Amino acid sequence: xxxxxxxxxxxxxxxxxxLRPGQIVEARADLLMANDITAPLAIDAFKDTxxxxxxxxxxVVLIADHFTPNKDLATARQVRKMLDFAAAQMLTHxxxxxxxxxxxxxxxxxGLALPGEIIAGADSHTSTMGACGAWAVxxxxxxxGAAMAxxxxxxxxxxxxxxxxxxxxxxxxxAKDLALEMLRRLGPDGADYLALEFxxxxxxxxxxxxxxxLANMAVEAGAKTGIFGVDDITRDYLADRARRPWQAVAPDxxxxxxxxxTINADGLGPLIARPHSPYDVAPAGESSREAIxxxxxxxxxxxxxxxxxxxxxxxxxxxxxxxxxxxxxPATPAIYRQALKEGVLETIVxxxxxxxxxxxxxxxxxxxGVLAPGEVAVATxxxxxxxxxxxxxxxxxxxxxxxxxxxxxxGRVASPEEL
Amino acid sequence: MHYRRAWVLGDHVDxxxxxxxxxxxxxxxxxxxxxxxxxxxxxFCEQVAFGDFLVAGRNFGCGSSREHAPLAIRATGVAAVVAxxxxxxxxRNAFNTGLLALRSPQAAAGVREGDRLRLDxxxxxxxxxxxxxxxxxxxxxxxxxxxxxxxxxxxxxxRQLGT
Ligand code: SF4
Numbered sequence: 001x002x003x004x005x006x007x008x009x010x011x012x013x014x015x016x017x018x019l020r021p022g023q024i025v026e027a028r029a030d031l032l033m034a035n036d037i038t039a040p041l042a043i044d045a046f047k048d049t050x051x052x053x054x055x056x057x058x059x060v061v062l063i064a065d066h067f068t069p070n071k072d073l074a075t076a077r078q079v080r081k082m083l084d085f086a087a088a089q090m091l092t093h094x095x096x097x098x099x100x101x102x103x104x105x106x107x108x109x110x111g112l113a114l115p116g117e118i119i120a121g122a123d124s125h126t127s128t129m130g131a132c133g134a135w136a137v138x139x140x141x142x143x144x145g146a147a148m149a150x151x152x153x154x155x156x157x158x159x160x161x162x163x164x165x166x167x168x169x170x171x172x173x174x175a176k177d178l179a180l181e182m183l184r185r186l187g188p189d190g191a192d193y194l195a196l197e198f199x200x201x202x203x204x205x206x207x208x209x210x211x212x213x214l215a216n217m218a219v220e221a222g223a224k225t226g227i228f229g230v231d232d233i234t235r236d237y238l239a240d241r242a243r244r245p246w247q248a249v250a251p252d253x254x255x256x257x258x259x260x261x262t263i264n265a266d267g268l269g270p271l272i273a274r275p276h277s278p279y280d281v282a283p284a285g286e287s288s289r290e291a292i293x294x295x296x297x298x299x300x301x302x303x304x305x306x307x308x309x310x311x312x313x314x315x316x317x318x319x320x321x322x323x324x325x326x327x328x329x330p331a332t333p334a335i336y337r338q339a340l341k342e343g344v345l346e347t348i349v350x351x352x353x354x355x356x357x358x359x360x361x362x363x364x365x366x367x368x369g370v371l372a373p374g375e376v377a378v379a380t381x382x383x384x385x386x387x388x389x390x391x392x393x394x395x396x397x398x399x400x401x402x403x404x405x406x407x408x409x410x411g412r413v414a415s416p417e418e419l
Numbered sequence: 420m421h422y423r424r425a426w427v428l429g430d431h432v433d434x435x436x437x438x439x440x441x442x443x444x445x446x447x448x449x450x451x452x453x454x455x456x457x458x459x460x461x462x463f464c465e466q467v468a469f470g471d472f473l474v475a476g477r478n479f480g481c482g483s484s485r486e487h488a489p490l491a492i493r494a495t496g497v498a499a500v501v502a503x504x505x506x507x508x509x510x511r512n513a514f515n516t517g518l519l520a521l522r523s524p525q526a527a528a529g530v531r532e533g534d535r536l537r538l539d540x541x542x543x544x545x546x547x548x549x550x551x552x553x554x555x556x557x558x559x560x561x562x563x564x565x566x567x568x569x570x571x572x573x574x575x576x577x578r579q580l581g582t
Binding site: 024038041044045048049050051122123124139140141142143145146150154188189192193222224385387 | 431433435446477478481482483484486504506507508511512515516560562563566571572573575576577579580582
C-alpha cells in the first residue's frame with residue numbers, strides 16, 4: 001500500500017518507512033513560525049522548557065504582521081518581546097516594519113517554504129504554504145515553544161482527501177470561487193482531521209498565487225493542511241528564491257485516499273459567502289444586493305499581486321461609491337513595490353481607494369479598518385464569523401478581488417459582470 | 420473516584436464562546452477561569468466544582484487557535500472534556516496543556532445535564548451513576564495518555580532535556 005503526500009513527508013521526518021492515518025509521531029520540523037500574537041506565548045513556553053538556545057536560529061521565523069504597524073501600547077509590547085527574543089537568539093529570519101508582510105505569503109516569497117519540508121506555524125492558516133509542496137500545519141503556541149527547544153513537533157497522521165480540480169475558470173471567476181465552492185461542499189467540519197491533496201488538470205494550470213488561495217481556505221473546512229504536488233510552476237517559482245536545496249516528493253501511485261471530491265470550474269460564476277458563514281455560498285450579484293460600507297482587499301487569501309491587478313482592472317476608469325471605504329493592503333513589501341511600479345496602486349487610489357501597509361489589519365478586526373455596529377463589508381479574506389472584522393452586529397461577505405472591486409464601485413454586494 | 424457533575428453543551432462550541440477575545444489581555448489561567456463559557460452559560464463558572472465534566476457535541480473548540488481556551492477550562496477544575504468530536508487545534512492544545520479531551524459519541528448522545536459521571540480510564544469508559552449506564556471512550560493513543568499524565572508538553576520537554 002502506497003502513501004499520500006502527507007504520509008510520505010511525515011514518514012520521512014519521523015524516521016519511519018511507513019505511516020498510516022491515526023498514528024501519532026514526533027516529526028522533525030524544517031521551519032517554525034510564530035507571529036506578533038502567538039510568539040509571546042511561544043517564547044514563554046520556550047523559556048519554561050529550561051532550554052537556553054533555540055534548536056536552530058535559521059529555522060525559527062518570527063513575523064510581526066497581525067497588528068503591524070503597532071496598533072497600541074499592548075501590541076507594541078508584544079512585538080518588542082518578540083524582537084528582543086529574536087535578537088537574543090540571533091534568529092536569521094525576523095520580519096518587522098517595512099520588511100514584514102502577511103506571514104503565509106511572505107515566507108513562500110522569501111523562499112522559505114520548500115517542497116517536502118515540514119513547516120509548523122502558530123497560526124491556523126499556515127496551510128497556505130502547502131501551495132509550494134510543503135507540509136505546512138497550524139499548531140498552538142506551546143507546540144512552537146517546545147519545538148524551538150527540540151526541533152520536533154508531535155502529529156497525528158491525517159487521512160488524505162483528494163480534491164480533483166477540473167474545467168476552466170471563466171473571465172470573472174478566480175481561485176477564490178474554487179475555494180468557496182469547496183467550502184460549500186465540505187462545510188465546517190467536512191475535512192476535519194484530514195489533509196487535502198489537490199490534483200487534476202486545473203490544479204496543474206493554477207499559478208502559485210491561486211494555489212495559495214486554495215491551500216489557505218482548506219482549514220475553514222477543518223483540514224489539517226492543503227498541499228499541491230511539485231511541477232514546473234513550482235520549480236519556476238522556487239528557481240530564484242529557494243533558500244535551501246530541496247527535493248520533490250510525489251504521492252505513491254497506489255496511495256490510499258479517504259475520499260475524492262471533484263470541483264469543476266466550468267460555469268462556476270463569481271461567488272460570495274454570506275454573513276456569518278464561509279459555507280453559506282451563493283452566486284455574487286444574484287443572491288444579495290445589500291448596501292455596503294467597506295471593502296477590504298488583502299489578507300493571506302487574496303492580497304497577492306494578481307489579486308491587486310484583478311481589482312485594479314475592475315476599478316480602472318471608475319470611482320468607488322461615495323458610501324464605501326475601499327481599503328487595499330498588499331500582502332508583502334515586494335507585492336507593494338511591484339504594484340506601485342505597475343501603476344496598480346495608482347489606479348486604486350485614483351478610484352478613491354486607500355492603500356495601506358502590508359498587514360493583517362482589518363481581516364481579524366485588528367486595526368486599519370474596523371467595522372462599526374451594523375456596518376456591512378465585502379472582504380477578500382477567509383472568515384466572516386460574527387464580529388470577525390469589528391462590532392458583533394457588523395456583517396461580512398467573503399469574495400474574490402473582482403467581486404470586491406465591483407461591490408466597491410456599486411456600493412452594494414455586486415458581481416463584476418454587472419459593470 | 421467519586422461521581423462528578425456533567426455540564427452539557429451543544430455542537431460547534433467555538434473558542435470565542437469558551438473564552439471571549441476581550442479577556443485575552445492575560446494568559447494567566449487563574450484569571451481566565453472565571454470567564455469560561457460566560458456568554459454561553461453564565462451558571463457554569465459560578466457553580467463548577469473540581470472534578471466536574473464538560474460534555475459537548477461535534478467539533479468542540481472550533482475557530483481560532485487560541486491556547487487560552489484549554490488553559491482556562493483546566494483552571495476551572497474540570498477533569499475532562501468529553502465530546503462527539505474536537506476541532507484539531509483545540510485537541511492538540513488541550514493535550515499539550517494537560518487537559519484531558521476524550522472522544523465519545525456515545526456519551527455526547529446519552530449524558531443529560533447534571534448527570535453524575537465517573538471516569539475509568541483503565542477500562543476506557545465513562546460511568547453514568549444516574550442513568551446506571553456507561554459509555555465507551557475512544558482509546559487514547561499511549562503517546563497522548565503519557566503527555567497528559569506527565570503534565571503536558573513543556574513538562575515532557577523538560578524531562579527530555581533534563582532541565
Ligand atoms: S490575513 Fe487574516 S487570516 Fe491571514 S494570517 Fe492574517 S489575520 Fe490570519
